[in-house]
Amino acid sequence: MIKRKFYYALVSIITLTMLTGCWSRTELNELAITVALGIDQSGDQFKVSAQVVNPGEVASQKGGSGNSPVATYTATGETVYEAIRKMTTKVPRKIYGAHLRLLVIGEELASGKGIGKALDLLSRDPELRTDFYIVVAKETTAEQVLKILSIPLERIPANKIFQSLETSEKAWAATAGVTIDELISDLVSKGHQPLLTGIQIFGDPKSGESTESLQRSSTEPVLTFADMAAFKQDKLIGWLNERESKGANYITNKVHSTIVSIPCTRDGMLGIEVVRSKTKVSGSVKNGVPKMNVSVQAEANVGEVECSEVDLSKKDTIAELESKTEEDIKRKIEAAITKAQADFKTDIFGFGEVIHREDPKYWNQYKMKWNEEFVELPVKVDVDIKIRRSGSVGNSFLKSLKE
Known part of the structure; x- marks a missing residue:
């Protein structure tokens, strides 16, 4: 028994001595x-x-x-x-x-x-x-x-x-x-x-x-x-460009936070901070014709108010701001889609991958000429924004300056 232990110890020592060298080291x-x-x-x-x-x-x-x-x-x-x-x-x-x-x-x-x-x-x-x-x-x-x-x-x-x-x-x-x-x-x-x-x-x-x-x-x-x-x-x-880049990032669900600037009715701008955004892209093929849907849901806060006429205490005002923010984001997305379809004629959004998942049979038939199909692809865009907060103050002090 003692000889066997001695043998194992000797083998271990020999093995360790062989591993101590750093033959490939670089200082x-x-x-x-x-x-x-x-x-x-x-x-x-x-x-x-x-x-x-x-x-x-x-x-x-x-x-x-x-x-x-x-x-x-x-x-x-x-x-x-x-x-x-x-x-x-x-x-x-x-x-x-x-x-x-x-x-x-x-x-x-x-x-x-x-x-x-x-x-x-x-x-x-x-x-x-x-x-x-x-x-x-x-x-x-x-x-x-x-x-x-x-x-x-x-x-x-x-x-x-x-x-x-x-x-x-x-x-x-x-x-x-x-x-x-x-x-x-x-x-x-x-x-x-x-x-x-x-x-x-x-x-x-x-x-x-x-x-x-x-x-x-x-x-x-x-x-x-x-x-x-x-x-x-x-x-x-x-x-x-910058607006189209934002639109593309909305489509590919890469928007974490950003600012949407909305013009006031009279003068100045109102800044809406998008704090969370999630995009769902879905597709379908009916009668051999592919269609896409881009749905954006986001939460936002009122970040800056230069408008003296805006009353943030009213629900109608918040609803109007939500609607204007939705329109701005929708225009950015549509601008990116138009640029890709009309100028680039190339699917830079991954719509083809969505169609592949939804209808593999159609995709196998058209994947080699997908960019040609992409140019005529109808895309429906929906944006839903919920404004949660208006900051640490209510209406802007600019409203009092005008009175």
């Missing part, structure tokens, strides 16, 4: 922690930009030495993989993407070569996380977006853009954070084409590339989310 000081990637088209090749963290500047408790907290490196290659590897000729460390927060795609690439081939590496590499957001650089390049350093409230620009997109998605409804898994799912679907948020530079981009821009109190140039990019398969085919 932290050998890695270039990449928080954002940009992919542009350069002739027939890909131009890849990497925003790399400067650990010394970020970790400093005294604001660092005045150097930039990040550095942007670029390289060009036949493939994205080749360009990243070629970047080692400029970067003293290995590009490490496990902390990636953002992927920026240049507009020229998106509308030219398409984004499909550029995404394969990012979905295949096990080192990369899949929760980073993807945006399209509107009227500029991905490289230029990543070079902007004058980002308020956040030392690392990629983190600021990531957090801004999360915040605006929840509070404004004209943007949407899309991850690579969601994007690829839409790319391969016959009944739902991709939508990505656009990012734009306002001001002189060159003035935002130097470290001096970090010391200025003004925040020009400004990176801002602007419109949404509509795709047909993997190619950019057009842009939704």
Whole structure:
């Protein structure tokens, strides 16, 4: 018995000694922690930009030495993989993407070569996380977006853009954070084409590339989310403006909260805060003809009143505000549908997936030409809004000023 225990102990010790080595280890000081990637088209090749963290500047408790907290490196290659590897000729460390927060795609690439081939590496590499957001650089390049350093409230620009997109998605409804898994799912679907948020530079981009821009109190140039990019398969085919983007996000049930501005009868505006929203999209096929229904139910509060004639103590007033809010949201949704059917001729809302679930037989017959069916698809829109609160005060003091 003692010999057997000794034998098991000896085997365990030998096994443990074999497991103690870290044969594949990579030291932290050998890695270039990449928080954002940009992919542009350069002739027939890909131009890849990497925003790399400067650990010394970020970790400093005294604001660092005045150097930039990040550095942007670029390289060009036949493939994205080749360009990243070629970047080692400029970067003293290995590009490490496990902390990636953002992927920026240049507009020229998106509308030219398409984004499909550029995404394969990012979905295949096990080192990369899949929760980073993807945006399209509107009227500029991905490289230029990543070079902007004058980002308020956040030392690392990629983190600021990531957090801004999360915040605006929840509070404004004209943007949407899309991850690579969601994007690829839409790319391969016959009944739902991709939508990505656009990012734009306002001001002189060159003035935002130097470290001096970090010391200025003004925040020009400004990176801002602007419109949404509509795709047909993997190619950019057009842009939704702000109102149409909100309408699209209502349809796809991505509205968390937003503001609806209603004009007063005489002068001024009234702001309604949508605090909860839920959209149900249903479809049917009758006599070989598909139809869609979009039903939005939401709760709202009165957020701001510039109207001196509005009396919030009356039920009729609240009912009128509910009706006007419903009309505004309905118009946004219908504007998005019209843009998709008339201009894009592409189903960016996922109506095809709904028809697939409702009538698989019809879908199997028409899925290869669904976009042609989508152009003539009748869509009924219903919006139901309930205003729950009018704020901490009753009627606006502006009413008393007018009396």
